[in-house]
Amino acid sequence: MRSKFLVFGAPKIEESEINAVIKVLRSGWLGTGPKVLQFEKQFAKYKDCSAAAAVHSCTAALHLSLLVAGIKPGDEVITSALTFCATVNAIIHAGGTPVLADVDPVTMNIDPKEVERKITAKTKAILPVHFAGRPCAMDTLQKIAKKYKLKIIEDCAHAIEAEYKGKKIGTFGDFGCFSFYVTKNVVTGEGGMIIAKKAADLARIKILALHGMSKDAWKRFGHEGYKHYQVVECGYKYNMMDLQAAIGIHQLLRVHKNWKRREVIWNLYNQSFLNLPIAIPAPLEANIRHAYHLYTILIDKIKMGITRDQFLSKMVANGIGVGVHYQSIPEHPYYQKIFGWRSKDYPNAKKLGEQTVSLPLSPKLTNLEVQRIINCISSICP
Numbered sequence: 001m002r003s004k005f006l007v008f009g010a011p012k013i014e015e016s017e018i019n020a021v022i023k024v025l026r027s028g029w030l031g032t033g034p035k036v037l038q039f040e041k042q043f044a045k046y047k048d049c050s051a052a053a054a055v056h057s058c059t060a061a062l063h064l065s066l067l068v069a070g071i072k073p074g075d076e077v078i079t080s081a082l083t084f085c086a087t088v089n090a091i092i093h094a095g096g097t098p099v100l101a102d103v104d105p106v107t108m109n110i111d112p113k114e115v116e117r118k119i120t121a122k123t124k125a126i127l128p129v130h131f132a133g134r135p136c137a138m139d140t141l142q143k144i145a146k147k148y149k150l151k152i153i154e155d156c157a158h159a160i161e162a163e164y165k166g167k168k169i170g171t172f173g174d175f176g177c178f179s180f181y182v183t184k185n186v187v188t189g190e191g192g193m194i195i196a197k198k199a200a201d202l203a204r205i206k207i208l209a210l211h212g213m214s215k216d217a218w219k220r221f222g223h224e225g226y227k228h229y230q231v232v233e234c235g236y237k238y239n240m241m242d243l244q245a246a247i248g249i250h251q252l253l254r255v256h257k258n259w260k261r262r263e264v265i266w267n268l269y270n271q272s273f274l275n276l277p278i279a280i281p282a283p284l285e286a287n288i289r290h291a292y293h294l295y296t297i298l299i300d301k302i303k304m305g306i307t308r309d310q311f312l313s314k315m316v317a318n319g320i321g322v323g324v325h326y327q328s329i330p331e332h333p334y335y336q337k338i339f340g341w342r343s344k345d346y347p348n349a350k351k352l353g354e355q356t357v358s359l360p361l362s363p364k365l366t367n368l369e370v371q372r373i374i375n376c377i378s379s380i381c382p
Ligand SMILES: Cc1ncc(COP(=O)(O)O)c(C=O)c1O
Pocket: 056, 057, 058, 059, 060, 083, 084, 086, 087, 129, 155, 157, 158, 178, 179, 180, 181, 191, 192
């Protein structure tokens, strides 16, 4: 009998989420409401913050943070050459000009030396991405930001649980942006969250996330009676729904349990691949907590006898879903056309993008399934 296909990034959904969604469906209130409020409070507490703003994606979170950071046409924002396109697109949507910095080949995170090299009179912000869940070198980036008076917007899409020197990721910058997309460590289907250093910035984000309507506009249909609202800015339709928050509330309650399970899988992979001709993630620095979002291996054609893409095909043929995070940003034709970027100018991101493969790391995986993945990789290796 053919083994079941292991879907890459399949979320672990339990009965509590299913029941919570049913309850919201039956409540008659599906949109932004009390569940979103509860999820925001719960998330803020988890992050040791006073408040958080829920939105419908991390892309929306990044866009609003950049706007509230004051990014305007002509302003440059430095980000990683190895990230998801949403990071770069958010800068463009905010009216800014993205400037790429190459990554460190070991940590795969933005290299602070490259960031400093890319600073010009137009630079207004740094947008570090905590790649795969490994925190960026935040103390060095903070020093650079202070020296050049730059804002920091952290892309924490992979890094909900991550900490750097005992401090939670997302609390270093002026803004921290999180994703609850289906493959992420906490899932709401689509969803995002923003935390901000300044309460006034977060208040403005909340208004911009719902058409620019005055605070608590969602209350207008509640039992307290109709409330008039005023449009105070030209905002966006970026609000999270109670339907999504109902899932997130239960997911967040299990964030540590799921993290522990991924840590077990991570360590099993590490031990099993030690003697294989593939590169595994760099050892963890002593002062960090990795969020274990992506377990990435590198496929070197010379050592493996096959290309990365041939490896991907073999995994899929064996019923194992895999991912590529990511082809380097300068490889995409749109950015080449608009910004003239060439991948050879970002050699570390280019090489990683050509060799990287993300293995399944969902807490949903059973021990037998993890063993199946390990056996499959061992059988592909020469
Ligand atoms: C690094 C990074 N940034 C931003 C995003 C965008 O997140 P969302 O899908 O919630 O908009 C993603 C999503 O995969 C991501 O991986």
